[in-house]
Amino acid sequence: MSEAALAQKIDDPGLDETAAKLTPERIRTTINRVLQQENSARLKAFVGTCVSCGLCSDACHFFLSHDRDPKYSPAGKVKQTLWEMIRTKGNVSQEFIVRAATIAYTECNVCKRCVQYCPFGIDTAYLMTVVRRICHLLGVTPLYLQDTSHSHASTFNQMWVKDDEWIDTLQWQEDEYRDEIPNLRIPLEKEGADFFYSVIGPEPKFRTQLIGQAAVLMNECGVDWTMPATPGWDNSDMSMYSGDLEIMGRIKRAHFETARRLRVKRVVMGECGHAYRSVYDVGNRWLGWREMPIPVIHALQFYWEMLKEGRLKVATQMEEPCTFHDPCNVVRGMGLHEMARDVVRAFCSNFIEMEPNREQNYCCSAGGGVINCGPPHTKTRVLGNRVKAEQITATGAKVLIAPCHNCHGGLEDIINHYKLDVKLVFLIDIIYAHMHKSNAI
Amino acid sequence: MPENGHWNWEPGERVIHEVKDCDAEVSWLEELHASPDGEQVAVVAKLEEGYGVCVNGKLWEQTFDRAWYPKFSPDGRLTALVNVDGEWTLAVDGEVWPETYTCLWNTLFSETGDTIAACAQADGVYGMVVNGEIWEQLYDTANEFNLSSDGKRSAAVVVMVSMGQAEIFTYQKGCYSVAVNGEAWDNRFVNAWTPVFDPSDKRLAVQTRSTLYDYTIVVDGKPWSQNFSATWEPRFNPSTGAVVAPVRQAGKWGMAEDGRILWDPTFYQLWHQAFSPDGKKLYAIGAPKYGRWTLVENGSPWPLTVGDMVEDLTVSPDGARVAAAAKEGGRWTFMVDQSLWNSWYEMIWSPVFSPDSKHLAAKVELPGKRYTVVMNGKPLKETFEQCWEPVFSPDSRSVLIRAVQDGKFKRIVAGVHDF
Numbered sequence: 134m135s136e137a138a139l140a141q142k143i144d145d146p147g148l149d150e151t152a153a154k155l156t157p158e159r160i161r162t163t164i165n166r167v168l169q170q171e172n173s174a175r176l177k178a179f180v181g182t183c184v185s186c187g188l189c190s191d192a193c194h195f196f197l198s199h200d201r202d203p204k205y206s207p208a209g210k211v212k213q214t215l216w217e218m219i220r221t222k223g224n225v226s227q228e229f230i231v232r233a234a235t236i237a238y239t240e241c242n243v244c245k246r247c248v249q250y251c252p253f254g255i256d257t258a259y260l261m262t263v264v265r266r267i268c269h270l271l272g273v274t275p276l277y278l279q280d281t282s283h284s285h286a287s288t289f290n291q292m293w294v295k296d297d298e299w300i301d302t303l304q305w306q307e308d309e310y311r312d313e314i315p316n317l318r319i320p321l322e323k324e325g326a327d328f329f330y331s332v333i334g335p336e337p338k339f340r341t342q343l344i345g346q347a348a349v350l351m352n353e354c355g356v357d358w359t360m361p362a363t364p365g366w367d368n369s370d371m372s373m374y375s376g377d378l379e380i381m382g383r384i385k386r387a388h389f390e391t392a393r394r395l396r397v398k399r400v401v402m403g404e405c406g407h408a409y410r411s412v413y414d415v416g417n418r419w420l421g422w423r424e425m426p427i428p429v430i431h432a433l434q435f436y437w438e439m440l441k442e443g444r445l446k447v448a449t450q451m452e453e454p455c456t457f458h459d460p461c462n463v464v465r466g467m468g469l470h471e472m473a474r475d476v477v478r479a480f481c482s483n484f485i486e487m488e489p490n491r492e493q494n495y496c497c498s499a500g501g502g503v504i505n506c507g508p509p510h511t512k513t514r515v516l517g518n519r520v521k522a523e524q525i526t527a528t529g530a531k532v533l534i535a536p537c538h539n540c541h542g543g544l545e546d547i548i549n550h551y552k553l554d555v556k557l558v559f560l561i562d563i564i565y566a567h568m569h570k571s572n573a574i
Numbered sequence: 575m576p577e578n579g580h581w582n583w584e585p586g587e588r589v590i591h592e593v594k595d596c597d598a599e600v601s602w603l604e605e606l607h608a609s610p611d612g613e614q615v616a617v618v619a620k621l622e623e624g625y626g627v628c629v630n631g632k633l634w635e636q637t638f639d640r641a642w643y644p645k646f647s648p649d650g651r652l653t654a655l656v657n658v659d660g661e662w663t664l665a666v667d668g669e670v671w672p673e674t675y676t677c678l679w680n681t682l683f684s685e686t687g688d689t690i691a692a693c694a695q696a697d698g699v700y701g702m703v704v705n706g707e708i709w710e711q712l713y714d715t716a717n718e719f720n721l722s723s724d725g726k727r728s729a730a731v732v733v734m735v736s737m738g739q740a741e742i743f744t745y746q747k748g749c750y751s752v753a754v755n756g757e758a759w760d761n762r763f764v765n766a767w768t769p770v771f772d773p774s775d776k777r778l779a780v781q782t783r784s785t786l787y788d789y790t791i792v793v794d795g796k797p798w799s800q801n802f803s804a805t806w807e808p809r810f811n812p813s814t815g816a817v818v819a820p821v822r823q824a825g826k827w828g829m830a831e832d833g834r835i836l837w838d839p840t841f842y843q844l845w846h847q848a849f850s851p852d853g854k855k856l857y858a859i860g861a862p863k864y865g866r867w868t869l870v871e872n873g874s875p876w877p878l879t880v881g882d883m884v885e886d887l888t889v890s891p892d893g894a895r896v897a898a899a900a901k902e903g904g905r906w907t908f909m910v911d912q913s914l915w916n917s918w919y920e921m922i923w924s925p926v927f928s929p930d931s932k933h934l935a936a937k938v939e940l941p942g943k944r945y946t947v948v949m950n951g952k953p954l955k956e957t958f959e960q961c962w963e964p965v966f967s968p969d970s971r972s973v974l975i976r977a978v979q980d981g982k983f984k985r986i987v988a989g990v991h992d993f
């Protein structure tokens with residue numbers, strides 16, 4: 134069997150064991166309920182408009198990485214899932230549901246690159262989220278992604294971090310970084326601060342240095358900031374991707390209401406992509422907010438602001454050749470690519486663009502909740518993104534900057550699998566190493 | 575709010591303390607905290623070694639490896655979470671509780687302040703500590719903590735079945751319950767959230783889901799007969815004891831009472847409901863149109879709406895009026911009596927009604943990070959570097975303003991007509 138074919142045979146009890154319990158009746162009623170009640174006009178327009186022209190195919194990294202196998206084309210994914218559900222009026226088998234879930238959750242990053250290529254603007258990513266919603270309501274979701282959604286429901290963060298572990302981590306990071314910056318503070322629960330800094334579950338769990346580095350940045354820039362000592366601190370949202378929209382709403386409400394409780398004017402979030410989509414597009418709107426009720430800005434915007442205001446000062450520049458991976462949600466979603474480049478160029482003397490780049494960039498293949506589907510599906514996303522490895526290699530860069538947690542996880546696996554000679558960093562890693570630190574000893 | 579008639583309500587202004595002063599060598603002073611009566615201002619002080627707590631410039635005798643979360647109880651006692659030799663405890667007016675814990679956080683008070691509680695972790699198990707005594711029964715995890723208004727009962731969502739990594743099927747069988755004073759209900763839930771006590775502190779209601787899709791309200795262990803696709807936090811009617819909660823049906827939100835629909839599910843959002851003290855009026859924050867927010871009175875939305883957000887719903891003591899913070903176009907004002915105040919602010923705090931319900935006051939932020947208090951839409955002439963939420967006198971004629979001006983913490987008693 135070819136590497137690619139192997140990748141398709143996956144055991145995941147979250148898919149197989151759950152699907153085995155489904156009755157035809159439950160499948161049919163669930164599909165029809167979602168199609169008729171939850172998604173009417175937009176869905177019908179998209180599905181009815183596709184002329185199978187294939188223009189979207191070359192947009193998709195899965196299609197390109199699998200030697201143009203039509204199964205992996207955006208329209209092909211819709212055909213194998215939603216079209217069939219509609220055509221059969223929901224009369225599909227358990228096996229069909231497993232395959233549909235596998236496609237929607239693990240072979241599409243809902244990255245929206247293909248949307249840009251469709252002459253009718255058909256949003257395949259949205260259609261895949263409809264499939265995911267159906268699968269969630271049927272209980273057929275990849276085991277690890279479901280576990281993450283359970284964590285959101287129980288703890289309001291994605292890594293089962295308990296209330297006290299969160300506080301302890303912040304205080305420990307504050308102590309740790311005082312070795313370098315003796316007057317460093319992570320001000321907890323400071324009501325009326327200008328902003329609250331929000332992060333995602335993995336930061337207190339295993340990327341704690343990102344919190345410490347951000348604290349150094351805040352202190353050096355002299356900003357009025359705070360972090361909550363309560364749940365609501367985590368901006369991430371894997372329930373949005375698993376299709377559990379009710380839990381998505383619950384955790385987004387906690388996030389925005391924590392910001393309101395602290396009387397902050399805005400939220401600055403760390404280097405995460407998907408959480409941004411959840412606050413500015415999906416989660417807020419499910420709750421009835423047309424826009425973000427309290428503005429949330431991404432770390433890239435914040436660094437850029439600090440640099441432009443002269444608060445963040447460059448001490449040295451990184452000379453190693455580096456390149457920049459544009460995360461889908463902050464670039465295609467929010468257009469932050471030029472701000473990102475301004476910051477990168479300020480701190481890096483040898484910046485090389487990836488091709489294609491900016492809103493044309495290929496997804497990391499971890500996005501859209503795919504990395505949270507866990508070890509059973511690692512191969513799918515790594516083999517499904519050979520083009521990303523080629524893109525990185527072509528730059529000749531030794532440092533790869535990716536300002537997004539999921540991109541990091543995905544790119545790390547790509548670097549290992551394709552044996553790329555490149556070091557992966559967050560932008561804050563570079564800023565922290567090269568900024569002027571007036572309070573350091 | 576405890577009785578405050580004995581406070582000094584003499585009109586006028588008094589300087590309590592120069593906020594930079596502390597009778598010890600400090601590396602820095604953290605955020606200021608004003609006592610409810612405005613007679614004290616407290617601050618955590620970073621010392622050369624460890625931390626102290628400074629009240630009106632006087633350092634508590636004992637210092638700590640860490641001190642944070644300074645909070646005044648409603649009866650004016652100052653508490654702080656403190657770490658001594660790697661263990662946590664709570665200090666009250668400088669005296670520490672005798673017991674220590676691996677972690678202690680989220681200090682809670684009863685309405686009068688006579689009970690002080692906190693969430694605790696002791697050697698890997700979780701519960702609550704009330705007046706220095708930890709629950710007898712502790713759990714592998716606990717969260718969503720709450721304390722009854724009389725302080726006699728404390729509640730949390732607790733885990734009853736320990737789960738290994740990614741055990742989704744065990745999870746979906748229901749591993750959580752609700753513990754009151756440490757004792758868990760017999761029920762098992764997939765999830766439970768927001769335990770709330772009734773006004774007499776005898777009953778408890780929570781939101782639950784019994785599968786990934788079936789949400790309902792459970793009162794004293796008894797679930798409503800009806801499930802919904804989502805719910806928000808329940809509230810008790812103070813007069814009838816009925817329980818109401820926002821519920822979602824077919825993609826829209828309504829209000830249910832004891833499981834039956836009370837307000838039809840026509841809202842894009844509905845939450846933060848609150849009763850008048852006589853239980854006759856039920857108010858809530860809602861979005862009758864997508865992206866447009868207002869207050870809802872007995873099921874009818876007010877005709878005016880704002881686009882950004884409505885929060886901090888506050889019912890007047892007589893129950894006839896309701897106010898909230900409203901945000902539109904990035905600026906804040908107050909929504910009250912079916913209209914918006916004319917002035918807009920950078921930031922606003924919760925509205926506060928006078929005891930006779932006639933006046934409404936609040937702390938607001940002006941451009942340039944100056945603060946003041948606004949009464950019935952009119953600002954005080956003075957502005958401050960910092961101020962706290964206003965407190966009315968029992969006769970509703972005066973208001974206490976606690977503020978920092980020119981580096982001095984001041985206690986100002988103003989007449990309600992001085993604005």
Ligand code: SF4
Nearest residue numbers: 193241242244245247
């Ligand atoms: S992975 Fe991206 S490009 Fe491919 S189908 Fe999904 S949304 Fe489209």
Ligand code: SF4
Nearest residue numbers: 183184186187189251
């Ligand atoms: S480009 Fe648009 S119309 Fe053409 S196949 Fe893709 S989705 Fe269908």
